[in-house]
Amino acid sequence: MSSFLQSHFNSSAIPTIRSTRTFRRNPDLSPTKFQQDQQQDQQQQQQQAYYQQELHSASSIPGQRQVSSHKEIRQYAEQTLGSGSALAQAVKLPKGEDVNEWLAVHVVNFYNQLNMLYGTVTEFCSPSTCPRMIATQEYEYLWQDPMNRRKPPVSMSAPGYVEALMTWIQGFLDDDSVFPTKMGVPFPRQFPALVRTIMKRLFRVYAHMYCHHFDEINELGLQTHLNTSLKHFVLFCREFQLLSPKDYGPMDELVSRMLDDDGKSK
Amino acid sequence: PGRIGREFYKKANSPKTKRLVTVCQMYFLDYYCDLFDYVISRRDRIKQVEEILDGLPFQERSLQWNNYVGRERAFLRKKRTKPRNKDFH
Numbered sequence: 018m019s020s021f022l023q024s025h026f027n028s029s030a031i032p033t034i035r036s037t038r039t040f041r042r043n044p045d046l047s048p049t050k051f052q053q054d055q056q057q058d059q060q061q062q063q064q065q066a067y068y069q070q071e072l073h074s075a076s077s078i079p080g081q082r083q084v085s086s087h088k089e090i091r092q093y094a095e096q097t098l099g100s101g102s103a104l105a106q107a108v109k110l111p112k113g114e115d116v117n118e119w120l121a122v123h124v125v126n127f128y129n130q131l132n133m134l135y136g137t138v139t140e141f142c143s144p145s146t147c148p149r150m151i152a153t154q155e156y157e158y159l160w161q162d163p164m165n166r167r168k169p170p171v172s173m174s175a176p177g178y179v180e181a182l183m184t185w186i187q188g189f190l191d192d193d194s195v196f197p198t199k200m201g202v203p204f205p206r207q208f209p210a211l212v213r214t215i216m217k218r219l220f221r222v223y224a225h226m227y228c229h230h231f232d233e234i235n236e237l238g239l240q241t242h243l244n245t246s247l248k249h250f251v252l253f254c255r256e257f258q259l260l261s262p263k264d265y266g267p268m269d270e271l272v273s274r275m276l277d278d279d280g281k282s283k
Numbered sequence: 284p285g286r287i288g289r290e291f292y293k294k295a296n297s298p299k300t301k302r303l304v305t306v307c308q309m310y311f312l313d314y315y316c317d318l319f320d321y322v323i324s325r326r327d328r329i330k331q332v333e334e335i336l337d338g339l340p341f342q343e344r345s346l347q348w349n350n351y352v353g354r355e356r357a358f359l360r361k362k363r364t365k366p367r368n369k370d371f372h
């Protein structure tokens with residue numbers, strides 16, 4: 018268990034959405050979830066022996082057989098960028114895969130996508146345009162200093178909040194005991210809970226962009242990318258039950274519409 | 284109110300924003316190409332492995348299956364930990 022994880026993450030004391038409707042707090046881990054985690058650990062141990070043997074041959078797996086040409090795949094990606102059914106298939110845990118490994122790959126992906134998307138609006142999201150990290154006037158996301166949990170959560174500008182958030186996540190990504198890079202090293206026990214917290218906070222960046230920068234994103238021609246990214250995100254969250262409806266805040270309706278569309282197309 | 288104005292287009296047409304938008308578009312296209320490529324080929328690999336294992340005795344089957352699953356997992360980890368910026372310091 019790393020010191021970084023200990024000092025930056027405590028699943029029972031996670032901030033904090035301030036809403037004019039109700040006060041929202043993070044639910045504690047449920048007992049069923051805990052059992053699942055234990056089962057995962059066992060599975061993980063069994064897998065490890067095999068896994069370590071494969072240290073050197075890992076790179077030989079892909080491309081054993083070329084399914085389609087790269088050009089075909091590219092066309093497919095262009096067509097489906099924005100369509101739900103391909104994404105709904107893509108989020109599913111492959112048979113036999115370790116859940117934490119799958120979660121980890123996706124956290125990195127959504128972190129990168131949001132970095133890219135928010136990066137394009139940084140010119141339009143400044144402390145003067147967005148002095149508070151809000152999504153509609155009804156929701157404000159407060160920042161809890163991870164180094165000092167005794168300090169109350171504070172109101173920050175949107176760019177300040179996003180920067181603090183991304184730095185906080187990057188700290189985990191760079192920490193080998195949280196996101197292991199070496200073959201055979203297991204994920205920490207709290208990993209699924211950490212993933213839920215990271216995803217919950219990442220979602221707020223989507224919420225801010227949708228509620229306050231959608232016109233600009235539209236004008237930049239990135240609305241398809243933003244929609245695809247969000248759709249992928251919510252499908253992934255649904256598949257692994259990472260967020261609860263209240264975490265979607267002002268986006269609740271849009272999110273359930275996205276999930277409905279997908280239900281029909283399957 | 285009035286977010287989309289002359290000021291917006293000035294910034295939107297700046298070389299910096301244009302570059303960021305292009306990088307973002309390329310990133311998404313590459314990512315989803317790669318994702319669908321991975322999903323399709325992994326599904327095919329599972330099918331192939333299952334067909335091969337079908338003919339094996341039970342114990343050998345689970346051994347070989349775990350072996351295969353371990354390799355897939357190792358590949359996924361390697362993919363996740365591909366050099367990031369921090370590796371170029």
Ligand SMILES: [Zn+2]
Pocket residue numbers: 141142143146147175176225229230
């Ligand atoms: Zn903003």
